[in-house]
Amino acid sequence: MRLSQLFTKTLRELPKDEKSINAQLLIRGGFIRKLMAGVYTFLPLGWQVHKKIEEIIREEMNKIGGQEIFMPTLNPRKAWEITNRWKYPEMFKLKSRQNKDYSLGWTHEEIVVPLAKEFLRTHRDLPFYVYQIQNKFRDELRVKSGLLRGVEFMMKDLYSFHRDEKDLDNYYDKVKKAYFKIFKRCGLEKITYLCLASGGTFSQYSHEFQTITPFGEDEIYLCQKCKLAINREIIKREKNKCSQCGNKNLVVKKSIEVGNIFKLMDRFSRPFDLTFINKEGKKKTVLMGCYGIGLGRLMGAIVETSNDEKGIIWPAEVSPYQIHLIQIENNIKIKKFSEKLYQDLQKANIEVLYDDRNNKTAGEKFADADLVGIPYRLVVSERTSIKNCIEIKKRNENIIKLAKIKSIIQQINS
């Protein structure tokens, strides 16, 4: 992508109505724009990041047998009355011209369970795992944290269906591992903890994945021995000690919930009578798990935890481009050299954001590169092109090196 053609621009000033770091940096860098409270447009750079996160999640879900579907946003009232959740205050409701009642989906148990019922007959049909990546809606009263708490937000929701609790437990552990792989690929591995949370009426615990950051909305109690976190609700119940080892020296940290997993047991299969015939010919109720990740929130959490005073520092796998190529002199020779480099890098399957703008100073271009936060910055200038070299600098380091194009391609693709 050529910056001369990108229709968005970076901003020098802080957006006045945004207090969170993620919204400030993402708006200044030209990744998102606020339409109204809790509702954002994703611009080309931001949508590029969002799609990378989407693809990471899709890959890891497919690896654990997830089958991707797409359920409707518009939900019928009847389904939500069956589970007694039509009254849920955060759920948007609307009427059609023919006076039909709809809600906007914020989770999809009420749709996926009747869907599973259409196909499920015997124990041989179990287990199976179904997920979607879809826009969700919540009528939030307080929205102040940019992408961390949205009224409209993209979510991955996975639902698993099992014969018995052992099989559910087994898959639940698989999802835990898949989630840590996702957070690792998003650069959040070292600061993300498994966190005990309430399991509702059916399970002792559910689990959250909490990423530590000073501006998080949540508070967790961290057991350094077990590397386990405990949320506020559970820590009260367990009288301020680690649920696993009894340790009372817990460290309190602010954090962002980047994912959650929940054993639903028969909470939703029972009201819809989702059953199967077991090996002994008996009718049994299916047990379920559900597993969520908010894509926008994950993107916000990455920005909150990976930045400096100059801008964002994207982890490699979620960066909108792999290389930010800058041409700092506008003479024909340098232009030609840069153009060729741009083409060669693309031929080597490297994604390049190419700052080919004629009306910007070198200083402005460097500032934009730091703000946008792509892992590698390449600078083409008269001085270095004579040696057939390019300046290369990592976003998270201060060392500038000279390199030939071949070794750059090797480094990026390694």
Added chain:
Amino acid sequence: MRLSQLFTKTLRELPKDEKSINAQLLIRGGFIRKLMAGVYTFLPLGWQVHKKIEEIIREEMNKIGGQEIFMPTLNPRKAWEITNRWKYPEMFKLKSRQNKDYSLGWTHEEIVVPLAKEFLRTHRDLPFYVYQIQNKFRDELRVKSGLLRGVEFMMKDLYSFHRDEKDLDNYYDKVKKAYFKIFKRCGLEKITYLCLASGGTFSQYSHEFQTITPFGEDEIYLCQKCKLAINREIIKREKNKCSQCGNKNLVVKKSIEVGNIFKLMDRFSRPFDLTFINKEGKKKTVLMGCYGIGLGRLMGAIVETSNDEKGIIWPAEVSPYQIHLIQIENNIKIKKFSEKLYQDLQKANIEVLYDDRNNKTAGEKFADADLVGIPYRLVVSERTSIKNCIEIKKRNENIIKLAKIKSIIQQINS
């Protein structure tokens, strides 16, 4: 994908509440399920097709300089009042708990124009082209054609911004060509016509892309000389003759509108005062075009026009998988042979749907393969595996051939 693990199943019976061919075949084949009138869930096979169509459209939009963004579904009332479209009867409206008025987006001029205004300053910023692929909502009173007319449906909407009419005309022609490429890749090339439609108050014509099929909701007047179609509104205005050559021998055909393109001129840029400073330093209003394709409708049109009494016949590029592999005997030798073939094909980057089910007869498996409609069917049996061969049959031909795996891989990848 192994059919033994796919959570959906095909249906023998016709769904009672569906009259259209596309809904009947897509439901029977396990591609979609109806949640309520005009609202469908996409199942794994259907979502696979949908993603293929999405990727084709994305590629062709990127080739003509389209920059992908993602705008919100929730739209503020104010934006729609500025263009005097808040009263639009097909638009869903809802209120938040804090009594804010939202609508659900069915098109996005009201969002994209103020967005463009944030970045646009001078003629040097023009032209640019912005698109999204997004769920849309329309409060339709009559929905009876499966995916052809939805209450909720995925759409690609592209918006172009120009200095003058010449530049708009130029890009408008580019989009026309890109659209025909998309329809060609979707197998609709030979039956899809450019069709003159009303241009509103600002342009003489807009254009639709109409695919001919006996069960289409539209009616077009086809000039065989010009290979041009004219819609009902225009043909009345032009007194039953071809707008281009004056030919009065027009053929009337039923059709489905699979895309439309429209010169908006300043219809939306004027109310939002979207202007730029031209080369002479004067303030000018931006001219715009908009260009839509409904993804679900396109999928429905493919099924309507590409099927036989046994089921769907997917064009290669949009097929959920490239090969439908069937193992018709359950002995260990054949199982081993099929498993190895399944792995080898996947290693060669071929997408395979593998019917490894033990509890189905060969006849049932063949019937499912014909219903699901993947271009190539491979059958592994004792008789042929002795010769280290596989039976290969194209979905749209009746000839069964014997082939070695190498030549199959060559044929698919060519």
